[in-house]
Amino acid sequence: MLDPVSRVRRFNRAVTSAVGALDTSFLGRGRPLGAARVLNAIGHGRSDVAEIRDYLGLDSGLMSRLLRSLEDEGLVETTAHADDARRRVAKLTRTGRREFAAYEALSNAQAEGFLAQHSQAEALLAAMDLIASALTRERVSLDEIDPQSEQARYCLAEYYAELGRRFKQGFDVSLSRDPDAKDMRRPRGSFIVAMSDTLPIGCVGLKGTDHGYAEIKRLWVAPAARGLRLGRRLMDATEAAARELGITLLRLDTNSALPEAAQLYRTTGWREIPRFNDDPYPDLFFEKRI
Amino acid sequence: MLDPVSRVRRFNRAVTSAVGALDTSFLGRGRPLGAARVLNAIGHGRSDVAEIRDYLGLDSGLMSRLLRSLEDEGLVETTAHADDARRRVAKLTRTGRREFAAYEALSNAQAEGFLAQHSQAEALLAAMDLIASALTRERVSLDEIDPQSEQARYCLAEYYAELGRRFKQGFDVSLSRDPDAKDMRRPRGSFIVAMSDTLPIGCVGLKGTDHGYAEIKRLWVAPAARGLRLGRRLMDATEAAARELGITLLRLDTNSALPEAAQLYRTTGWREIPRFNDDPYPDLFFEKRI
DNA sequence: CATGATATCTGACTAAAGTCAGACATCATG
DNA sequence: CATGATGTCTGACTTTAGTCAGATATCATG
Structure with a gap:
């Protein structure tokens, strides 16, 4: 229970189930995770369809269908890129922005809840910064x-x-x-x-x-x-x-x-x-x- | 970029993609994730089928099928529980133990690689312990x-x-x-x-x-x-x-x-x-x- | 030993994710 | 402006995960 590798793996297990919990809370908005991820990517300012696809690691066929389903819901609009009409640019509609805000609120609440249960939040945040920096090195x-x-x-x-x-x-x-x-x-x-x-x-x-x-x-x-x-x-x-x-x-x-x-x-x-x-x-x- | 909630969310993003990478490396052994998880749960000493199901949060039908597929691969054997023949007990065969060891090696290599890239591993481990304890509180x-x-x-x-x-x-x-x-x-x-x-x-x-x-x-x-x-x-x-x-x-x-x-x-x-x-x-x- | 509870299994289903080939429009280039 | 490359889309698929309603065997109990 002392060796470094077990400690890393304990961390991995803890974090895997926490990530799963966040995904589950995202499902609460009645939309599959794939579509929710695309919506959130657009909300966070990724507009170029190829960029989103790359970021989320999606096949172009799947990406296209997810975008179509978000359009059918009235959350997203796509237009041709100004410089290159082959490329498509996605942006949120008014409804889409509202829905994105709801996802943001879920994420924020989850983060706040996590901090609130800990009486030494600053130490926790420093640890998170350290690990996030190492992971994204x-x-x-x-x-x-x-x-x-x-x-x-x-x-x-x-x-x-x-x-x-x-x-x-x-x-x-x-x-x-x-x-x-x-x-x-x-x-x-x-x-x-x-x-x-x-x-x-x-x-x-x-x-x-x-x-x-x-x-x-x-x-x-x-x-x-x-x-x-x-x-x-x-x-x-x-x-x-x-x-x-x-x-x-x-x-x-x-x-x-x-x-x-x-x-x-x-x-x-x-x-x-x-x-x-x-x-x-x-x-x-x-x-x-x- | 300073507020606590953004810091938690940056951590979440970093960790989500790291967890995804580990899952992907597990898929490399040619078996769906669900089956790999069951195999690993058994390898880690969970033998009672109900216990595994509970630990992994699986439906009993799904669990049964996953076990069956591991049996077909010759990795797992199930027997009736000594005290209660309704319950089933799963254990790894010789081949199963070898396959489990391969998953362990993957996990360990991932953990070691993560530690190796950081020159202050002790600080990193302390941060991971802190977060793992908070998450599993x-x-x-x-x-x-x-x-x-x-x-x-x-x-x-x-x-x-x-x-x-x-x-x-x-x-x-x-x-x-x-x-x-x-x-x-x-x-x-x-x-x-x-x-x-x-x-x-x-x-x-x-x-x-x-x-x-x-x-x-x-x-x-x-x-x-x-x-x-x-x-x-x-x-x-x-x-x-x-x-x-x-x-x-x-x-x-x-x-x-x-x-x-x-x-x-x-x-x-x-x-x-x-x-x-x-x-x-x-x-x-x-x-x-x- | 009848009875209700429990653990697992099977069949029949759905949803979501992902794959692949080909169609189509557009672009860059000579 | 022909040509090959590029980005997206559609149709037709497969795999994985998950759900649900029984069926079956076993257990605990009176």
Whole structure:
């Protein structure tokens, strides 16, 4: 009962029956699961028929019939795609949106009920984030986004909060050399976010300077996503972006209160150099030629 | 992306597709899922047909046919139950055991693969234990067992390890008044373990004495099962056992380094009393009349 | 040992999911 | 604008899961 594999398998059994219960509650709306899944996929913004089919892993014949049955119910309308009349685009009717909302309410109620029965919901949520990140690991996408977008701001806020917890003296972003957003946009730099499903779970900024090098800033991995070697993937992606921009020398600063970061740099070709700025927080400085 | 319900639902999505993948890998052995599930239930030691049917939630007609198909494949043999010839008992043939082992290998490989891709497997396992315990909460059974059984010894070892971590001076069971096992067996006392699926996640002992009261000892809840009010359920069950044994006065000792325990006692009718033994570890003493 | 309860099995059904071949319209390309 | 590729649809199927009403054998009980 102690070995890791049994523990994973116990988790699998627990989760299998919970998933089954959710499916059963979906059947309560008088529609087979297949049709309900298509309706929900459309409700969640997947409009292209081929995309839905791919997402749900359905045969084109089956997909077509499920769509037809949703149309017969008056929940969905399909039209030809504007750019390519072979492709079809599905969208919900007014009734369809109402029905989708009912499914959403079921899902939300189920989630709330699960949380409510537990007196330490925060620990439960952290565990769920951890597992969801691990399970969707190979589906994490690294996207280059604007450093002032909502996702970027979320990551940075989490990053600052963590520095505040880990630095003995706390962390005040206004005392740090906060990079100008335009230095982290092409063509001067870049900002990359790691997305797991809809949740940002990591980020890194590449900040262009006028001193013959670019700096790597704001490398952050969500606690729930640690252990997945995401830091390394983010660094690789930034280096690739730097090469594209013709940058040949990278620098970064960090703090010895973040040993896992320094460890990552040391094992990926960075070498320690003397202090190259007057930011009050960092005490370790690295350089890498690419 | 921050609200608890979205986080639970992200977890649900991640887990649904992982479960689907496992099901699909099971189909690879050329047998429908229903039959595979029955085969595995038998392999895991469920032999009584009614029990399997109940466990898998199958209709008796369907169950009968699935069994028949496994018999046709030469994987299963059924015989009449020794005590009741209406009931049937299923067991695996030699070929059946081989086939079951193949399913086990698939499950184990899937679990190992999942663990291997994560560099912090212990954190992942703790998260899985937490969630599995929360999901199977209403299926936790409280069983009265022998205080020297394997499950009891596992719980006690975990309990001592935790005391060692939480007491500043550590914990050495040989210095404590270790209760004699026979004092925690009927008719003098009782030992109750909380089982979640196959994993013991909590325990409590009721120790009979010759001083006109019985003592509650070794109340432990696994870290993964905290927040489920399991401590309270265990205490209620012991009190019920004590009443059955004609015990009317209960005592217990505890340590202020375990504040959640003292809190539980205070809110469930226990009142603090002066020290009533010379055990070196406890510094808080309680009594309850039942 | 008659009687009602229980456990399983069989036959006859339905619903849902999935498969496959071919039809059809549309697209990209030379 | 002919041609092959692509996306969707339809018809004709199969498999799997599940339901339900008896039939049959056995059990517990008085």
